[in-house]
Amino acid sequence: MSLVAEPGLVADREQADAQPRRRGYASYVGLKVLGALGSLFFMLIVNFFLFRVLPGDPAKTLGRGRLVSQEQIDAFNKTYGLNQSMPQQFVTFLKNIVHGDLGISLQYRTPVSQLIMDRLWPTILLVGTSTILATVIGVYLGIKGAWNRGGMFDKISTGTSLTLYSMPEWWLGLLLIAGLGVGFWFVPGIFPTGGLNSSDVDPNSLHGVLDTMWHLVLPVTTLTLAYLAEYSLIMRSSLLDELGEDYLQTARAKGLRDVRVRNHHAVRNALLPTTTLIALNIGFVVSGAITVETVFSIPGLGLLSTDAIDVPDFWVLQGTFLVASAGVILANLVANLIYGWLDPRVRT
């Protein structure tokens, strides 16, 4: 490629041009797991920096309100190794996290790890349901819009998606509460305005399960609308990228029906970049969960962390930050592994 025979330059170029050998799936998995571990470690450094280095005096911020006397401060500093040097502090910090010790919440006076375990399920239920619904509906809308580009359906669906995408998801939630929860004008409010179950129902009975589902209708609708905007836009543009490809022409020339060309040829290929983009944007899912839980007061991890802001309960914030980042890193890894398994071309 290079016409100039400058030694250093050629070496660089050759390296860049050399066809990378395609890896087997096992070594691809190894590489990705290694990358995820790197991310995890980096996240821990960020976490350490955020909560131990940046505030200046952690005993003051982390132990706020509890530590009065000098002895207490000294004991606190000793437990969390705050009187050690920075690198030593970091090692202590890692040790505590590996042992599941995330500190004790200032607000609830219970271990943060316990709090997180208690609050995990509502979040998973809410986010899981919404993500599945949004993926199915969003991908369908994207396919339908891209296939008849510029048509009435495409215009309406793209316009709606863009508007939903520009909307803070919690504001949409507020509107739904005001409209369908409280009721306005002549419309009666039929849905509960918040919480996960009514106070007079046993959450473990059949009635309780139905009651929880009823409570989840509005929050799940909010999150589904927020997520599907993104998914449909991504799917639409990935499919549009495929439309000009030769293999579609070939498929049509073979006399295949339009639906078959779409579903068996174009969509299959367009789904691959969609998977990556969805994986990359998974942090977006976390943000949605935090704000929507706050608005609907669903006792999940999101509400836990926003409740901690005003105190401020740094232990809880640190714990939820850790769990959220670890969750995103894990989801990313899973998406990468699926992608590499489906499409050997990315295993370079």
Next chain:
Amino acid sequence: MTAEVTAPRLSPRQLARRRRVASWKRGWTRFRAHRSGMVGLAVLVVFIAIALAAPLLADSSGLDVTQADGPILHAPTAGYPLGTDENGRSVLTLLIWGSRISLLVGLMATLISMVIGTLIGLVSGFFPGWVGRIFFRLTEWFLVIPYLPLAIALATVLGRSLVNIIIVIGVTSWPGTALLIRSQTLSIRERAYVERAEAIGAGRWHQMGRHVLPNVMPMIFANTTLTVAGAILAETTLSFLGLGDPTRTSWGTMLDSAFEVGAITTGCWWYIVPPGVCVVLVVLAFTLIGNALEEVLNPRLRGR
């Protein structure tokens, strides 16, 4: 005068500049043909005009809680076209002044994010070997940290002020930009004119500053408008969660107080709907402009 114009002696720099002006003009002509982009631009111009003319449109004393004399949480009347808030202030006044803070935070945070993103993207794309690789890894690592938990943690640690919220949004939103700039840099680095510059002895910084940067500039420009959209949304969300500057009114802090005083359950729609509609309009405007710019500047997308 005319003689000079017909036979201009232009330095290479002037020539380059002239070419660039011509290319911006071509871009503008194409942008003008883009309907949704123009709609976005029109909406944006209106909001910027409102933000700039705020002192003319509404007296700033209307923001002062101690001077408020209106009824509390009252529905729209002739004197208060959008009703009043829990302190008896006119919601319209808050809305007009709030546009200043929301736009300011969005633009300043974007500036920080673009500077960091462009620098890291350029370096990681242009420098081969370990320097580039380290910056690329750094970008990838930052990319997977979910932005809102990070922003909440950072904002809580730093404290509530206008400058801090700008910093928080700025330093959490750059990785996407960096990746985009990196991929552009990688492709431009392989072009013949960069190779030629290198052959006649241009140093790395010269190549980067004079050849690569001007060519990624249009992409940075398109990406900036999209980043502003994200930054305004981020400001609204962080303020809603109670991390905004308590002494200033933005659309996000308005929605926060509306939620706090229970405007939803009491049906005070005039306190919830207008700030949200403003956010949606401004963010949508930036998104439409950004999408239009991308289509204008990226030949692959043209004709979609």
